[in-house]
Amino acid sequence: MTWQQQILRVNLTDGTCTAEPLNMDWAQDYLGERGLATRYLWEEMDPATDAMSPDNVLIFATGPLTGTMASTSGRFAVVTKSPLTNGVACSNSGGKFGASLKFAGYDMLILEGRSPTPVYLHIVDDEVTLHAAQDLWGKSVWETDAAIHEKHQDPQLKIAAIGVSGEQGVRYACIVNDLHRAAGRSGVGSVMGSKNLKAIAVHGSKGVSVDDMPRFMDVVKKTWKKLEQDDGRRELTELGTNAMIDTMEAFGGLPTNNFQQVQFAGTEKINPEAMQTPNQNGHTNLITNKACFGCTIACGRIAHIDQNHFSIVNRKEYWHASGGLEYETAFAFGPACGIDDIDALTFAGYLMNEHGMDPISFGVTLAAAMELFEMGIITIEDTDGVALNFGNAEALTIMAEKTGKFEGFGQILGLGSKRMCEKYGHPELSMAVKGQEFAGYDSRALPGMGLGYATSNRGACHLKHDVFAEDMEDQSANGKAQPCKTSQDAIATIDSTGLCLFTSGAWDMADYAEQLDAACKGSWTRERLEKIGERIWNLERQFNLSAGLSKSDDTLPARLLNDPAPGGTAKGRVCDLETMLSEYYELRGWSDRGVPTPATLARLNLS
Amino acid sequence: MIKALQMIPEKCTSCLLCEMACSLENEGLFNPAKSRIKVFEFEHGKTSVPYTCTQCEEAWCLHACPTNAIVINKNTGAKEVIDDKCVGCKVCTMACPYGTVNYNSATGKVIKCDLCGGDPKCVEACPTQAIIYVEHEAPL
Ligand code: SF4
Ligand code: SF4
Ligand code: SF4
Numbered sequence: 001m002t003w004q005q006q007i008l009r010v011n012l013t014d015g016t017c018t019a020e021p022l023n024m025d026w027a028q029d030y031l032g033e034r035g036l037a038t039r040y041l042w043e044e045m046d047p048a049t050d051a052m053s054p055d056n057v058l059i060f061a062t063g064p065l066t067g068t069m070a071s072t073s074g075r076f077a078v079v080t081k082s083p084l085t086n087g088v089a090c091s092n093s094g095g096k097f098g099a100s101l102k103f104a105g106y107d108m109l110i111l112e113g114r115s116p117t118p119v120y121l122h123i124v125d126d127e128v129t130l131h132a133a134q135d136l137w138g139k140s141v142w143e144t145d146a147a148i149h150e151k152h153q154d155p156q157l158k159i160a161a162i163g164v165s166g167e168q169g170v171r172y173a174c175i176v177n178d179l180h181r182a183a184g185r186s187g188v189g190s191v192m193g194s195k196n197l198k199a200i201a202v203h204g205s206k207g208v209s210v211d212d213m214p215r216f217m218d219v220v221k222k223t224w225k226k227l228e229q230d231d232g233r234r235e236l237t238e239l240g241t242n243a244m245i246d247t248m249e250a251f252g253g254l255p256t257n258n259f260q261q262v263q264f265a266g267t268e269k270i271n272p273e274a275m276q277t278p279n280q281n282g283h284t285n286l287i288t289n290k291a292c293f294g295c296t297i298a299c300g301r302i303a304h305i306d307q308n309h310f311s312i313v314n315r316k317e318y319w320h321a322s323g324g325l326e327y328e329t330a331f332a333f334g335p336a337c338g339i340d341d342i343d344a345l346t347f348a349g350y351l352m353n354e355h356g357m358d359p360i361s362f363g364v365t366l367a368a369a370m371e372l373f374e375m376g377i378i379t380i381e382d383t384d385g386v387a388l389n390f391g392n393a394e395a396l397t398i399m400a401e402k403t404g405k406f407e408g409f410g411q412i413l414g415l416g417s418k419r420m421c422e423k424y425g426h427p428e429l430s431m432a433v434k435g436q437e438f439a440g441y442d443s444r445a446l447p448g449m450g451l452g453y454a455t456s457n458r459g460a461c462h463l464k465h466d467v468f469a470e471d472m473e474d475q476s477a478n479g480k481a482q483p484c485k486t487s488q489d490a491i492a493t494i495d496s497t498g499l500c501l502f503t504s505g506a507w508d509m510a511d512y513a514e515q516l517d518a519a520c521k522g523s524w525t526r527e528r529l530e531k532i533g534e535r536i537w538n539l540e541r542q543f544n545l546s547a548g549l550s551k552s553d554d555t556l557p558a559r560l561l562n563d564p565a566p567g568g569t570a571k572g573r574v575c576d577l578e579t580m581l582s583e584y585y586e587l588r589g590w591s592d593r594g595v596p597t598p599a600t601l602a603r604l605n606l607s
Numbered sequence: 608m609i610k611a612l613q614m615i616p617e618k619c620t621s622c623l624l625c626e627m628a629c630s631l632e633n634e635g636l637f638n639p640a641k642s643r644i645k646v647f648e649f650e651h652g653k654t655s656v657p658y659t660c661t662q663c664e665e666a667w668c669l670h671a672c673p674t675n676a677i678v679i680n681k682n683t684g685a686k687e688v689i690d691d692k693c694v695g696c697k698v699c700t701m702a703c704p705y706g707t708v709n710y711n712s713a714t715g716k717v718i719k720c721d722l723c724g725g726d727p728k729c730v731e732a733c734p735t736q737a738i739i740y741v742e743h744e745a746p747l
Contacts (some may be wrong), residue, residue, distance in 0.1 A: 068637055069627050069732070096623070103638065179651060208628065224734070294627065297732035298620040302653050341722035388664075414618035518699055562743025586693075 002064045002210050002519045003027055008106045008128060011122060013054060013113030016445035017121075017128040022107050028522070029605065030049070032063035032107060033091050035496035035536040036514045037079035040110065041088070042539060051083035051187075052169060052194040054114035055209040060101065060160075060200070061109075063498025067102040067208040069220050070225055070515050072500035073295025073587050074099050075445060078183035080191045084171045084361070084416055085434040087461040087553075091174065091188050092463070093160075094292030095181030100158040103204025103554055115196035120148065120161075133198040138164060140404070141176045141356045148201050161199035163356030168406040171191060172361035172437075180300075180323030180353045181292065186436060186458050189356050216228035216518040223503075223511050224296055236299040237289065239272040239325040245334075246271050249512075251472065252568010253445030256335040257390045259431050259559050260365035262442045266340025272594045275301070281308055285342055287321050292448065295445075297502055301325060305350070308413045309343035311397045312597075322350050328462070331440030332363025337370060337505065338390030348400040356403025364437035365417040366399055368429045377424050379478050384408040400549035417564035418426035428558050434459035443577075445570035446471040448480035451580040452488065454554045455541035463501060464491055475569065477576040481583035484592040496536060535604040538588075540598050542606065554581060608686040608742045612720075612727060614657045616739035621646055621655035628732035632723055634678055636662055641711070644727040644729050644738075653746040660707040660720040662686060670718070671702030706713075 005022045023040075026475040030036040034169040036283075037059040038525040049055045058080045065073050076098025101109065104125050111121075119131040131134045136144050144161040158178060167171035174182045175190030183189075184227050209387030210216045227233050235243050248254035268274060275286040283306040287342030291298035303324025325345060326401035329352070333345045352359045366388075374379045381386060383470045384402070386395050386409070402410030410422055417430035417437055431438045436459025443450025448467025467480055467485040490509060494501055497512060509526045516524040555561075556577055564572045585592060587602030626642035634641045644659035662684055669677040669686050676692035677699060679685070687707075693716040700708045700717060708719040721730075722740075730740045 069624060070630065071734075103640065205638065205640035207634070207636040207641065209636040213631075213635070228734070287616075287653060289620060290655070291622035293623055295620075295622050296624070298622065298735075302651075320651055322651045 001521075002068075002208070004102060004105050004208070005033065005106050006106055007108040007110060007569055008123070009110045009112070010130070011113050011386045012111060012115040012119070014195060015115070015130055017130065019106075019126070025062070029532065030536060031493070031496035031532060032066070033061045033075065033077040033498055034079065034092070034492065037061035037077055038088060038090065038536060038539055038543065040108070040391035041081075043080055043483060044110070044112070045081065045328055047081065047212060047543045049081060051191060054195070054523055056081050056191055056194070057568070058111040058195060059108060060189050062098050062102040063496055064109055064130045065097040065515060066498030066544060068210060068519060069217065071220070071224055071293065071296040071499055072292065072294060072503050074100065074295060075498050075500050078175055078188045080188055081547065082188070082458065083169070083190050084187040084435050087547055088457055089186035089188050089547050090458055090495070090540070091183035091185045091192075092501075093175070093177055093181050093183040094295070094500060095178030096293045097158040097160050097177035097181070097202065097295040100202045100204040102208055103206055104202050105204065105206045107314050109200070111195060111197060114194065115159055118196045118198050119273065120199040120201065121197065122152070123200070125204060125206055127504050137167060139407050139417065140164065140354045140494055141397045142354045144180060145201050146419060148199060154202070154203055156203050157201045158203070159201045161356070163354065163404060164406050165355050165357050166190050166193035166503065168414070169253060170234035170357060170403060171419065172365075173418040174356050174366065176353055176356050179180070182353065182358075184358045185360070185461065198297045202536040205229055210519040211521050212518050216515070219514050219518045223515060224394070226511065227296055227506045231455070232505035233297055236297050236502060240289065240299050240325075242272050242325050243274065243329050245328040245330055245479075248440060251445055251461060252565065253442040255431070255440060255442050257338045258336060258364070258371045258429065258499045259438070259442065259557070260371070260566070262445060262502060262565050262570070264338070266301065266334065267538060269340040270325070270334045270342050270345055270442060273516050275325060276304065281306055282588050284322060285346060294502070295500065296365035297500070299502060303345050306342045310394065311344055311347040318347065318350060323353055323360055325349060328439050329359040329363070332360045335440070336363050336367040339393050339396055341393035344393035344397055346395050351397070351400040351404055357404060358367070359436040360439055361401065361416055362403060362413070364431050365413050366396065366420055366591040367418060368417040368431065369413060370535045371429050372421070372424055372426060376427060382409060431557050431559070432460055433556060434553050436460050441563065441568075442490055442555055443575040444565040444573050445475065445568055447475065447575050447580065448475045448484055450556055450560065450577060451480055451584060454556050454581065455484070457486075457537070457544055464488060466491065466504070477574065477580045480580050481587050484580075484584060485587050488537055491533070491535040493529045535606060538600065538604055538606055542597060545595060554594055572595065610740050611662060611684070611743045612659065612722070612730070613739050614656060615737050615739070615743050618654040618735045619646065619655045620659055621648055621652065621737055624732040624734065625657055625729035625738055628728040632728040633718070641718075643718055658707070660686070661705060662720075662722065663705070667702040668699035668708050669706060671698045673698060680721070680724070681720045683725045684720070687721040688717055688719055705745065710740055737738070
């Protein structure tokens, strides 16, 4: 059936692996992936637990539509308590790993405790084994992937792994699957590292079915068509997510030099056109586009670096194609650090995948370090002799590698911008919310997005709300709370289906409802899905409040609240968060302290 | 005029929808492990190549079969396995130079592409037209 109705529980302390039935009552109320995993997390751990303690629980969850023929059905979520934000972490990834986990017969994988020695988990359908991983500890994600494939002689193994950064507790270490897809944000890789778990390798061959197959396939073909005809989809296929960089540059919402500016002079050198244009050596960055499992969009870029470029000229091991620039990577290494060298950006992107780090948090932390450096707060003595000036492409590649290998100043960058800036006495330079770094949308130009950043349950994030269209139309704070709330709830639902958020430009909630209704038993209406999304959002909020976060964490860096935008369409504006926030709390049915009222909780069956 | 499947690897995004469609058509569920078409990935995902039976003229599998379980469909040209006759001896899997006849341990019989009776589901599922069904004088 649509859910495999089975989860795999691995207790790393005891070394036991047990299959158990999925709680289907919860699945009715939380779907799968993000929602259902949060429900389990809420049940299984005290939110106040230290994120790096063995008592934290790490969950990999697929959704009901993962592994079906619905477009973009390759998604899965990693849910745990974040060492970056100390709130709930929920990182979504694609590639082929999630579908393989589901094909092996599991909706979810729950990892608890801490192994006394490094291990990796090997799943071939019902056969589940923990193997010693001492020989893999200290290896990169790519080396680990190759070593596990070689050991088991099984090319069909789909592998999710951490690098040294995850072993060493870099606050934004991620979990990379299928070499260049990642559950990227909030430091989920370090939680995995704290459990002494190096990798998970899955070979699933049981398949997935749905409740009403003929009807499901009719709906699937209809929704494929809708997606195919959508302009936004076409842009994602042809240009990738980096198409956004030109939009943000023109609009003046492209954070530059650690958010001191809102436009970047070097945009043309790193935009999609630059990716497709041969350089003076005749080298073209972009090779092709690739899809995640079951995806008819294929936003992923496959690129390669000019072999004459300083970063790899003497390093043949990087003369191969790999994952290319996405918008957020381009933003965080490019404008945020003032760097316009497309090969350096691409190489740093490789390093993120190879060593398992979130490019957004790394880039924005480096940007803060660059500002500290230019202010003279840190000097070349602190930074291993590297001049951390804005625009220094070599500094980017050196520091990306140092952080990935947890060496020298990389250990400081590994703290994330909040802890690093506090350490140097300048917390205001950290462009983060709840400790998590910003994505590439300036809240002065896009105030509704700013409200989303401030209230996102996982800290600053561009993927948990969508007030983009409203902000482009009207840059005031008026009327932004409602679309912010509505989109947050809708996205919480989409994130729980097993499908990719990038379908949401073409599909509305009725399209998701129709697919779920055909795939799952029972009645799945638009209204029901909207309520599920709101329930998930409030449960995440409850987790964060119990973890010790409060209203004071629903804020933005002072730079966005006090310093007027220096240019672009929002020139002179600051982000009027205060007004939006009280309106938002009221719409949510929360007290003026940002706490869900008993009536709200009762309405959502959360009491 | 007979039609054949043509694969255009440069267009393939490695989404595996062809494998899913094939398993659905032949096994009734979504399961790439049971697909007659396979997508191979090379070089960090730079290249992906869909690949299945070419319905070759020599018909090695057909001639090798000791029970005459493989026959030519005269409408499509496909070499089809008759399940009732297949005893699972795997001789055809060895005879096929392309490796596109596979043994299914669950049923104890072999599986191979039968062109879906002339309406190939992989072609219908492919979002990039990396697999097309085209007329040919002779099979590709
Ligand atoms: S749109 Fe992009 S991220 Fe989403 S499933 Fe497709 S390839 Fe993956
Ligand atoms: S034509 Fe049919 S049987 Fe052959 S590979 Fe395609 S879907 Fe499978
Ligand atoms: S459906 Fe088409 S694009 Fe997708 S893997 Fe198969 S051949 Fe490639």
